[in-house]
Amino acid sequence: MTPTDKKLIQTLKGETLTPPPIWLMRQAGRYLPEYRATRAQAKDFLDLCFTPELAVEVSLQPIRRYGFDAAILFSDILVLPHALGQRVWFEEGAGPRLEPLRDAGDIARLSPGGLHDKLAPVYETLRGLGRELPQETTLIGFAGAPWTVASYMIEGQTSRDFATAKTWAYRAPEEFAQLIDILVASTSDYLIAQVEAGAEVLQLFDSWAGVWPEAALRRWCLEPAAEIVRRVKAAHPEVPVILFPRGAGLLYEAFAAEAGAEGLSLDTTVPLAWARKWLQSRVVVQGNLDPLLLVTGGAALEAGVSKILETLGTGPLIFNLGHGITPQALPEHVEQLVAQVRGWQPGA
Amino acid sequence: MTPTDKKLIQTLKGETLTPPPIWLMRQAGRYLPEYRATRAQAKDFLDLCFTPELAVEVSLQPIRRYGFDAAILFSDILVLPHALGQRVWFEEGAGPRLEPLRDAGDIARLSPGGLHDKLAPVYETLRGLGRELPQETTLIGFAGAPWTVASYMIEGQTSRDFATAKTWAYRAPEEFAQLIDILVASTSDYLIAQVEAGAEVLQLFDSWAGVWPEAALRRWCLEPAAEIVRRVKAAHPEVPVILFPRGAGLLYEAFAAEAGAEGLSLDTTVPLAWARKWLQSRVVVQGNLDPLLLVTGGAALEAGVSKILETLGTGPLIFNLGHGITPQALPEHVEQLVAQVRGWQPGA
Numbered sequence A, B: 001m002t003p004t005d006k007k008l009i010q011t012l013k014g015e016t017l018t019p020p021p022i023w024l025m026r027q028a029g030r031y032l033p034e035y036r037a038t039r040a041q042a043k044d045f046l047d048l049c050f051t052p053e054l055a056v057e058v059s060l061q062p063i064r065r066y067g068f069d070a071a072i073l074f075s076d077i078l079v080l081p082h083a084l085g086q087r088v089w090f091e092e093g094a095g096p097r098l099e100p101l102r103d104a105g106d107i108a109r110l111s112p113g114g115l116h117d118k119l120a121p122v123y124e125t126l127r128g129l130g131r132e133l134p135q136e137t138t139l140i141g142f143a144g145a146p147w148t149v150a151s152y153m154i155e156g157q158t159s160r161d162f163a164t165a166k167t168w169a170y171r172a173p174e175e176f177a178q179l180i181d182i183l184v185a186s187t188s189d190y191l192i193a194q195v196e197a198g199a200e201v202l203q204l205f206d207s208w209a210g211v212w213p214e215a216a217l218r219r220w221c222l223e224p225a226a227e228i229v230r231r232v233k234a235a236h237p238e239v240p241v242i243l244f245p246r247g248a249g250l251l252y253e254a255f256a257a258e259a260g261a262e263g264l265s266l267d268t269t270v271p272l273a274w275a276r277k278w279l280q281s282r283v284v285v286q287g288n289l290d291p292l293l294l295v296t297g298g299a300a301l302e303a304g305v306s307k308i309l310e311t312l313g314t315g316p317l318i319f320n321l322g323h324g325i326t327p328q329a330l331p332e333h334v335e336q337l338v339a340q341v342r343g344w345q346p347g348a
Helices: A009-010 A033-039 A045-049 A052-066 A079-083 A103-109 A111-119 A118-132 A146-155 A163-171 A173-196 A214-235 A250-260 A274-278 A298-312 A331-342 B009-011 B033-039 B045-049 B052-066 B079-083 B104-108 B112-118 B120-132 B146-154 B163-173 B173-196 B214-235 B249-258 B273-281 B298-312 B331-342
Strands: A071-072 A088-091 A095-098 A138-144 A203-208 A241-245 A263-265 A284-288 A317-321 B070-072 B090-092 B095-098 B138-144 B199-207 B241-245 B263-265 B286-290 B315-323
Touching: A009 A138, A009 A203, A009 A317, A033 A045, A033 A052, A045 A052, A045 A163, A052 A118, A052 A331, A079 A088, A079 A146, A079 A173, A079 B199, A088 B298, A095 A146, A103 A173, A111 A173, A118 A138, A118 A173, A138 A146, A138 A173, A138 B298, A146 A163, A146 A173, A146 A214, A163 A173, A163 A214, A163 B298, A173 A203, A173 A214, A173 A250, A203 A214, A203 A263, A214 A241, A214 B070, A241 A250, A241 A284, A250 A263, A250 A274, A250 B249, A274 A284, A284 A298, A298 A317, A298 A331, A298 B112, A298 B163, A317 B045, A317 B163, B009 B138, B009 B199, B009 B315, B033 B045, B033 B052, B045 B052, B045 B079, B045 B090, B045 B315, B052 B070, B052 B331, B079 B090, B079 B112, B079 B146, B079 B173, B095 B146, B095 B331, B104 B173, B112 B120, B112 B173, B120 B138, B120 B173, B138 B146, B138 B173, B146 B163, B146 B199, B146 B214, B163 B173, B163 B214, B173 B199, B199 B214, B199 B263, B214 B241, B214 B249, B241 B249, B249 B263, B249 B273, B249 B298, B273 B286, B286 B298, B298 B315, B298 B331
Parallel strands: A071 A138, A138 A203, A203 A241, A241 A263, A263 A284, A284 A317, B070 B138, B138 B199, B199 B241, B241 B263, B263 B286, B286 B315
Antiparallel strands: A088 A095, B090 B095
């Protein structure tokens, strides 16, 4: 089987497959008992990301259980600031923590020089997955988008309104642009190296794109994403890229028209008929089931899945969630979802 | 001066005023030293809301300082669950807390009967403001929208993903609809009573509208808002209503077309040119400066204000923020903002 026979890649080249391929954001995660068992073998979350045999194992678990059409590298978007020399750690139950950047001096002290050495275990995980994955399964590499990564680097943790990071960008846009430029360059290098280690598709996660007015969203989210796509394509024109500017709302259309990526991952709030008309005519769409429907299951899950398939399934679609699966999701609901998607026929 | 000579009301009747009227969401708040001084006289936050002389005083403070075109009743959206018999309290620095609703029995035990007795101090505040406000200042009453209020009633506090409230709605939509129906009825009664106590314009805040897929947003946010508008207009057809479905994204258009309200308050992310074309052609728009620009001030604030005025100022516009002002805002930046709006001439 050549890469172009894989369903996810065929779809990203613009073909409409019936049924569409399916994978789920954060499909390797705490909702799976086998994940929790492997997780317990690692010292902490970063150790899990940086231990290739464990990271390969958790990446494979959802493929074994559900036969998803793609496996995504098990890692975290914050391995990049870690590789740039910022202190990053994960507190049990409290999420990620970073020693926050305070001023231009802190930005200048970031050191992209040792990037690939520090990220070597990630590349090793990708090579391991390349050996272990079923031949029909596409291997997805990923990184955080510059704004989302910058927001963690400045806030030091997740935040409700990102006041510190946003006010920095408003008050000193040139300084903030230096940080974004460093992240554009190092993220591009990181993604290119992931391709060279075996990633066949790349996804860029901008989880917090939805906090900006239009002009700032273009400057800090859309333009950096487009530049990363350009750099990756200059090195590897054949590798499809999926962007996930979560919360971009109306500006999803600008991402479809201007970013140069093959795929656009839609968050839960994107209306389906609008997406068919304005997005799917230009790019391959991915999404966008509410992950909480995998907690409830039942009729609501079935109706939500149907609506997506009926509206977007007649064009190039990758079935996915609108955000990562939650720890409260039930494995049997995921099974119900996969069976429904795999059994779908248009108008049936 | 008759009510129809007031700038906010003229604008809500569809006139384009140059410069546009201005007020700010949460304009009576912690960024003002005089607010903090009055706040210190109250036992706690609910006591401040329920002590008419103090609530009148803090509502008037931003009018005295900046001469805004409207004063909004000082209160909180959670006085309604309190009036329905749910236990509500505010922990210093931690935000609101409620004894959460757990099941259908808890919903059935809510008691709309004593509503107006418990909310009498709010009506008293409105009457006090009616006496004290400058004659050119419009008096705005408000309530929380059913979904946002329900989310607090179920989660017991603010939440990141509203998993408990959303899964309730997905799992048992008939039960959840009972809660929404109670809130539609009591919110309508509450707003009608506010008008009878002197409110000249009403705003309905749906702060968490942005977490739903389209079908659910229509069912739990748009339809209840439209029903409240119908009930209020049946009693007081002359009173303009402004809806604030924060985060509704593309569905702002459905609110403009279907909800029956005169005004639509835009959050920060709504693109201005789109709003001019698709919203301002149907309703009066209000918004949508990023409140963090009142923290930074300077060139970014000036540019943000200009963009809104140039794009939306040639049609019916109420200048406002895209979300409430933050405690970190500087009073002198608010002064700069008001001066810029008041001094604006189109194309100057």
